[in-house]
Amino acid sequence: MIKPSVVTIILTILFYLVFLFFYLQDVINELMFLCILFIGLVILLLTLIVFRKRRASKRKTSIAIIILFLLFSYEFLLLGYTTPSHLANLYVEPTQAIEDSGIYLLAVNKVTLRNKHDNEEILATQNGDVLTITKLNNRMIYGVKNSQLLLWLHLQKEPIEETEDNVKKYLGQEDEWLDEFFSRKQIGGDSSGLSLVLSGLYKRGDLKNQIPIAVTGAINEKGDVLPVGYMKEKIQIAEKSGIPFMIIPSENAVEVAEIQNELKANVEIFDVSNVEEAIQLINDLNEKQ
Secondary structure, three states: OOOHHHHHHHHHHHHHHHHHHHHHOOOOOHHHHHHHHHHHHHHHHHHHHHOOOOHHHHHHHHHHHHHHHHHHHHHHHHHHOOOOOEEEEEOOOOEEOOOOOOEEEOOOEEEEEOOHHHHHHHHHHOOOOEEEEEEOOHHHHHHHHHHHHHHHOOOOOOHHHHHHHHHHHHHOOOOHHHHHHHOOOOOOOOOOHHHHHHHHHHHOOOOOOOOOEEEOOEEOOOOEEEOOOOHHHHHHHHHHOOOOEEEEEHHHHHHHHHHHHHHOOOOEEEEEOEHHHHHHHHHHHHHHO
16 A cells, blocks of 8 residues: 555655646746746645644645755746747857868857847848747756756756867867867857867877868767757858868767758768767868869
């Protein structure tokens, strides 16, 4: 037979999960979600006061209050996130970490838009530099909130910090140009990892390259290439800037094939799963030129 306290725990968590589901499905907003949890806490506190002389009821209600309070505290950060309506992804000119390397980094400038007026204003001022506009939802905001909480608790590193560690560990040295790159205020994310490793190999003479190649992909310290986001926008940037070749992570290959079919972009795209494959690919492309 299931103990009453276990039933209480299950019902409390189920109550939370039901309304979390409604929130993630955009049925309710973050304020309504938190209000529901808070109202649940108030009702439980009142119940505790009313049945305080009944030991069994008092124990079960106390357990429910503790669980719901912890869940409410975890979700309280949502108050700091007023859900924007859209995210505009803007063109950024590709750059080389090492001059004349031909290895171009791809970055996307992201601007949150609050309403339709903002949408029209950003489109009017960017002179065609808007690549895509994405409608945001609660699921995206919830992911940002969870990541931020992990960062505050030091359970997760900033993506750019992890990228810096992995690049330096793979290259086995710390160079001035790398320190300068990571000191830039506008740098963020992890998609520059592969391009920086290839740039480092070029700088010390372990890689030769004479053609422009756009490179995107995160890496770990072993040199495995990991998937990244904003592939549609990065393909558009490569084409718009006239870069004929592009290297992407193998784990993005299926997604990119669909995007390439949609865009019909004039960019030849290759996927790699590790740094060694990227080096061999660059060597092969240079031999064909």
